[in-house]
Amino acid sequence: MARFPSVDPHTARAVQELVRGCTFDDFILSPQHSVLPRRDPALIDLSCQLTRGITLKRPIVSANMDTVTRAPMAVVQAEEGGLGIIDRGYRPGEIDPQVREVEKVKRTQHGVIRDPYSIAPGARITEASALMARSRVGTLVVVDDRRRLLGLLTERDLRFARGDAATVSERMTPRERLVVHHGSITLGEAERVMDERKIKKLPLVDESGTLQGLVTAKDLIRQRRRPFATRDGQGRLMVGAAIGAAGDYLERAAELVRAEVDVLVIDIAHGHSIVMDRALREFRKRFPDVQMIAGNVATAEGARFLVDRGADAVKVGIGPGGGCTTRITTSFGVPQVQALVDCRVAVNGSDVPIIADGGIKRHGALAEALLFGGDCAMLGSVFAGTEEAPGEVINKSVVLPESQKTVKVPFKVLRGMASIEAIRDRLDVEEADTGELEALGAEGMEISVPTRGSARTIVRDMMKHLCSSISYGGGASLDELRGLFWADPHRYLIKLSESARRESYDR
Numbered sequence: 001m002a003r004f005p006s007v008d009p010h011t012a013r014a015v016q017e018l019v020r021g022c023t024f025d026d027f028i029l030s031p032q033h034s035v036l037p038r039r040d041p042a043l044i045d046l047s048c049q050l051t052r053g054i055t056l057k058r059p060i061v062s063a064n065m066d067t068v069t070r071a072p073m074a075v076v077q078a079e080e081g082g083l084g085i086i087d088r089g090y091r092p093g094e095i096d097p098q099v100r101e102v103e104k105v106k107r108t109q110h111g112v113i114r115d116p117y118s119i120a121p122g123a124r125i126t127e128a129s130a131l132m133a134r135s136r137v138g139t140l141v142v143v144d145d146r147r148r149l150l151g152l153l154t155e156r157d158l159r160f161a162r163g164d165a166a167t168v169s170e171r172m173t174p175r176e177r178l179v180v181h182h183g184s185i186t187l188g189e190a191e192r193v194m195d196e197r198k199i200k201k202l203p204l205v206d207e208s209g210t211l212q213g214l215v216t217a218k219d220l221i222r223q224r225r226r227p228f229a230t231r232d233g234q235g236r237l238m239v240g241a242a243i244g245a246a247g248d249y250l251e252r253a254a255e256l257v258r259a260e261v262d263v264l265v266i267d268i269a270h271g272h273s274i275v276m277d278r279a280l281r282e283f284r285k286r287f288p289d290v291q292m293i294a295g296n297v298a299t300a301e302g303a304r305f306l307v308d309r310g311a312d313a314v315k316v317g318i319g320p321g322g323g324c325t326t327r328i329t330t331s332f333g334v335p336q337v338q339a340l341v342d343c344r345v346a347v348n349g350s351d352v353p354i355i356a357d358g359g360i361k362r363h364g365a366l367a368e369a370l371l372f373g374g375d376c377a378m379l380g381s382v383f384a385g386t387e388e389a390p391g392e393v394i395n396k397s398v399v400l401p402e403s404q405k406t407v408k409v410p411f412k413v414l415r416g417m418a419s420i421e422a423i424r425d426r427l428d429v430e431e432a433d434t435g436e437l438e439a440l441g442a443e444g445m446e447i448s449v450p451t452r453g454s455a456r457t458i459v460r461d462m463m464k465h466l467c468s469s470i471s472y473g474g475g476a477s478l479d480e481l482r483g484l485f486w487a488d489p490h491r492y493l494i495k496l497s498e499s500a501r502r503e504s505y506d507r
């Protein structure tokens with residue numbers, strides 16, 4: 001398990017002094033003797049803790065924003081070794097849509113499918129076709145009313161079926177012609193059986209013949225193709241969801257837990273608050289064992305406050321986010337590097353990880369976030385405009401500065417979750433005017449972002465750059481670089497003058 005190294009209090013005090021009032025672009029790191037023959041993300045250990053109980057192989061989490069993370073983004077993040085948090089940008093009481101996003105992720109890939117889609121033998125084949133179309137699966141397990149296995153029905157069985165009156169039992173492959181496994185099975189064993197018997201589906205039953213699960217060749221192949229993927233004990237992709245701290249949050253949590261969400265995020269703008277205090281107490285009473293991230297905070301007191309109330313991870317960042325206007329509208333917040341160092345020192349000695357949330361625009365800032373204090377990092381705007389980001393593509397006319405020609409450029413919208421637009425949608429206040437909404441205290445904005453390929457490419461590029469940072473820093477893994485950095489931070493840290501900052505980061 002990759003834990004952030006413990007931080008020596010004397011060294012920590014010196015770093016706290018140095019980073020006061022500073023953020024990512026105020027520093028550059030001094031190159032060290034490199035020990036890596038290759039900068040290959042497949043060979044370099046980038047693993048980290050997301051929460052006390054969840055390890056990631058890649059230190060990236062996509063933000064719970066309604067223009068960033070829904071099921072398609074969460075799937076890509078988990079496949080690439082990180083995790084996506086489904087936002088709660090739905091109207092109060094509208095819990096189902098968020099639950100469905102979680103279910104979509106959980107059903108994308110399996111090791112063993114514990115509750116495969118099933119149908120009764122007497123059902124019509126039209127019903128079976130409709131269920132296949134709705135659930136987007138090509139195989140249904142046929143079971144009796146006590147869930148005993150009777151057969152398998154695939155799309156192929158329906159292809160030449162004539163007449164709507166035909167029933168499932170007439171078209172299915174009956175149990176006696178199936179290869180069936182009794183009892184539990186490891187994925188390796190399942191692969192061996194399926195290879196030997198040349199089958200694509202292996203139903204699992206107990207001694208009474210009751211269906212226990214289904215293993216499919218497609219899932220096994222996918223598992224092998226994604227060696228870094230973040231999976232649960234059943235080989236399914238992991239996913240998180242945000243719930244807030246008031247209103248329907250406990251009911252929402254209960255529904256999400258029922259859908260087997262892997263981690264919940266109690267996410268409010270100011271997590272060091274009486275609202276959070278009450279929310280955490282109630283949450284822990286109801287869900288003592290659910291992995292739970294709480295935030296956001298940006299001070300040592302804030303971080304300790306969440307740790308003391310049972311958070312399994314602390315999300316750090318007040319105001320650094322790309323779609324965020326908190327600092328402009330309130331003059332409160334903490335520059336992100338200072339916040340990360342202060343919170344790291346505060347959680348030192350506990351096993352509660354820190355999620356560095358917001359402000360990572362250039363890839364190099366990720367390495368800084370992970371050295372200064374983050375076990376992993378949450379990113380929003382970096383993934384905006386990608387294929388997997390929710391929202392429609394809008395073509396906008398843009399004037400090219402060189403030729404003054406007008407061209408159509410495709411954009412997607414990124415909006416802060418506290419922006420007027422997001423609040424309007426969440427609260428269903430179509431009629432309210434901007435003034436009334438501003439009175440609610442908007443702390444975010446809406447930005448158009450040019451569309452740009454898949455988030456998968458961005459994650460992979462970021463991981464390559466992170467490996468390069470590790471190489472420049474003289475480490476052999478993310479963990480080792482953290483250890484070297486905190487053993488002697490002054491060897492690494494160069495505080496930039498204004499002109500050095502321009503030379504480094506202005507392009």
Ligand code: XMP
Nearest residue numbers: 063321322324358359380381416417418444
């Ligand atoms: P980046 O910089 O990666 O940051 O886009 C993502 C984080 O920004 C936060 N966020 C907001 N903060 N008002 C805020 O003060 C908002 O409207 C808002 N929307 C998102 C959030 O922490 C996210 O993970």
